[in-house]
Amino acid sequence: MTSTLEVGGARPPASVSRAGSIPPSCLHDAFRSAQAWELANGRPSIRLHVGEPAFAPPPAAVEALGAAAREGRTAYTSAEGMDPLREALAEKLERENGHRTRYDRIFITPGSCQGLAALMQSVANPGDEILLPRIHWPIHLQQALLAGLRPRFYRLDADFRPDLEALEDAGSERTRMILVNTPSNPTGAVLERPFLEAVLDVARRRGWQVLSDEAYEHFVFEGEHVSMASLERDVPEEERLVYSTYSFSKSYAMTGYRLGYVAVPNAAAGDALRVVQEASIVSPPTPVQYAALAALSDPDATARNHEAVRACRDRSLPRLVEAGLLRRVPEGGWYALLDLAPTGLDAEEFSARLLAEHGTAIAPARGFALRPELDADGRVVAVTEDPRLSTLVRVAFCGDGDQLETGVDRLVALATGGR
Ligand SMILES: Cc1ncc(COP(=O)(O)O)c(C=O)c1O
Incomplete structure (x- = not known):
């Protein structure tokens, strides 16, 4: 799948800088969609699209x-x-x-x-x-x-x-x-x-x-x-x-x-x-x-935060494995990459429905494997998406444990609803 960029054609006009030719991050797109939903609905969404922790600085x-x-x-x-x-x-x-x-x-x-x-x-x-x-x-x-x-x-x-x-x-x-x-x-x-x-x-x-x-x-x-x-x-x-x-x-x-x-x-x-x-x-x-x-100088901070994220992971992610959406619980980090192929929906469609119908934001993964084509000046002239990522979404598990559980429940319900 090749998307022609707004700079248009096979070559950006001379006035477009290298920075101006680079696609925005898909994470910022997910962020903006969640904000728009929150504004329209007057309440916070369940925010599984960003790596924002539930714990506070020391x-x-x-x-x-x-x-x-x-x-x-x-x-x-x-x-x-x-x-x-x-x-x-x-x-x-x-x-x-x-x-x-x-x-x-x-x-x-x-x-x-x-x-x-x-x-x-x-x-x-x-x-x-x-x-x-x-x-x-x-x-x-x-x-x-x-x-x-x-x-x-x-x-x-x-x-x-x-x-x-x-x-x-x-x-x-x-x-x-x-x-x-x-x-x-x-x-x-x-x-x-x-x-x-x-x-x-x-x-x-x-x-x-x-x-x-x-x-x-x-x-x-x-x-x-x-x-x-x-x-x-x-x-x-x-x-x-x-x-x-x-x-x-x-x-x-x-x-x-x-x-x-x-x-x-x-x-x-x-x-x-x-x-x-x-x-x-x-x-x-x-x-x-x-x-x-x-x-x-806070000797326990990193261990406390590690345990908080581990607890979220252990509480909610096995559910996604059981539902056939995650191959294994991630060994580290704050994110799990789910494959929604069993739902028959693509990641964009699924994420949009999960947000619109269930107030839960996740990040479609297509932006995690873009292949830019560059001109001699290093400007992006076209971007190819990797079709293998079209059913993948990223879920952050560093946030509040109850919110994560509710979000995962809604996600699994939407994913398995039609089966
Ligand atoms: C892989 C990776 N590297 C670096 C960062 C940057 O973190 P910061 O600039 O907040 O230190 C992030 C933030 O999400 C990240 O996910």
Whole structure:
């Protein structure tokens, strides 16, 4: 299925910029539909379309944010962020992630999203290729296209893990980097150590840099979270390949604080990233950095939040497996990717009915595997959808447990109603 973009024809007019040619994220579409329903009906929908947690930021973080603002600790910091926070994060990475690094390899970023975008700009050049998983978070694709990168896609197996046999041949001589996201949004897959070792092995052989998105590091429910960078802890810095991004949004429920961090492999990588940060953010927000320091001092926060999401998962998702809509309960992350094929409805139609008739919002998955066709300037001239995703939807299970249960009941009722 090929959709012709509004830019029209096989080539966007010269006045359309690269950014203007990139399709909006399907997640924002789902968000807007739910908002419109809420406005029309005067009540909240059951919001299973977004990863917004039911739990709150650590009270100490809230207090520290307010105190910093009240006390005027609001001046710019360096582009990299405050040193005490970077030092605390270097310790955390060593202790929790087995990632041996130094405080001056760490950059505080306004959300890990900005860190990912900045890395794509600082590591690669326009025209270079980036490898993304076949099913990916749509923002990764937007970021790559904005940086002028040409995406290629690597195959996934039935459990949404990289198909290692195909990986070696997934790139070309123009491939510069590979993105790995574990636990994954939207699939919930967790990559075990042997997978990550194999990916790193191929990357080293092929000369690819590795971008490791670990936003859901604290939400692994089966097995353990393995940080890609821990696999090269004994490699000399100059030979390291892994760039890691982490977030406070999920682990500490600080989504709107906009707070994440990046660990770069060596000094040269830091020099390049610093320029991007100087030019795009000047510095990360200061009161939020004080909130981060306070959040890190809450010893139980991440375990509490992990348990809250696990409880939701265990309470409601087996129902979806029993109904034949989910192959297995996800091993990690905040999302499950359901296949509605047994209902005979496509994902868009099903999601629209679930919202209109049952006030429950979910995200159709077609936007998680778009294939853009680019012109020589990296502008998108056409987008192909992967028909295998036409019956898939994403359901977030990080929210309120009762709401999730009600939403799942309604979803199963609509899915099985006609059977
Ligand atoms: C896979 C993935 N990476 C990164 C992020 C970005 O998180 P933030 O910018 O809030 O740190 C998200 C948010 O949903 C995500 O799902």
